[in-house]
Amino acid sequence: GAVVSQHPSWVICKSGTSVKIECRSLDFQATTMFWYRQFPKQSLMLMATSNEGSKATYEQGVEKDKFLINHASLTLSTLTVTSAHPEDSSFYICSAWQGIHFFGPGTRLTVL
């Protein structure tokens, strides 16, 4: 099946810094990718839809200026958490659409 990778797999940063997470579709082109956040014992929550060559679509309640999304190519979308705070600590997962959603392995972000 299709493979989606994320980098890094985990990151620890200080409060106030910015963190960039990459999501790549390794063997197919994805015009649409999705970013999710998952808190412990909770379901995945869609944050935004990333469209190649255009602006991302954010879900209600997600700050677009805080979670910057760039879908620069058909195989790469990036999520940048700007001025991260401890409450942003979470598990961030991306998915790429090719008939069905193929999910990345996730990135564990811990903000100290």
Add this chain to the structure above:
Amino acid sequence: KNQVEQSPQSLIILEGKNCTLQCNYTVSPFSNLRWYKQDTGRGPVSLTIMTFSENTKSNGRYTATLDADTKQSSLHITASQLSDSASYICVVTRSNYGGSQGNLIFGKGTKLSVKP
């Protein structure tokens, strides 16, 4: 309100035993339902996908059922193995709105622990 409810929240079984996980949904309009397996600290991996007209679908030791009338689905795991320990997530897709494929409604998952 579009919701996906799963039960039980957690389940412990002995290796080799069977188990059944439940999923009830109130998502409309319905497109399809998928069961995913999510290992701790990993992204979800698709197990089965079922559309409105499908009642049963199997994938190895996993068998999913769907009753579109009662809006219920189940995932049956046969002869459980230690590696089956994971969260199992029921995900319902709403029919496309304007071509978006992002309209997924996630359940909170059932955490399955298989003990030796």
